[in-house]
Ligand SMILES: [Zn+2]
């Protein structure tokens with residue numbers, strides 16, 4: 001959607017619309033943006049600037065960084081921009097609430113919001129996606145998916161973990177005795 005400044009009425013202007021991943025040039029793989037994106041835009045027109053609040057949400061298919069399974073989850077993000085007339089550059093300002101606000105300087109009478117929506121969504125993509133918080137991952141020896149099956153190595157790993165924990169406890173106790181004595 002193109003925001004045409006002179007078409008905005010003074011004060012609050014709200015828009016909701018949808019966009020397709022292809023229009024936004026979003027990745028089709030890793031993560032895969034395949035579903036429609038819902039966008040809410042609120043533009044506050046003031047005398048010499050426009051404040052723009054943007055939020056966008058969709059569902060994305062990703063590959064779990066731990067078990068390699070593909071999963072789909074909701075993804076949403078928002079950002080605030082201040083649009084000012086002037087030389088075109090993008091800076092980041094801090095407001096009193098310490099919230100990030102991007103300042104856009106433009107000499108045009110309009111602004112294409114699609115690149116902003118793209119940016120807002122891409123910022124929310126996790127660096128290491130997880131199918132679920134407690135994903136157990138794959139066995140490093142035989143590759144069994146520990147979320148759905150088990151294998152002999154898992155018990156060994158559990159035992160190693162337990163004996164390590166016992167050793168760490170012993171070590172801690174020794175340290176404490178040493179400090180007291
Ligand atoms: Zn996983």
Ligand SMILES: [Zn+2]
Nearest residue numbers: 139142151153
């Ligand atoms: Zn195994």
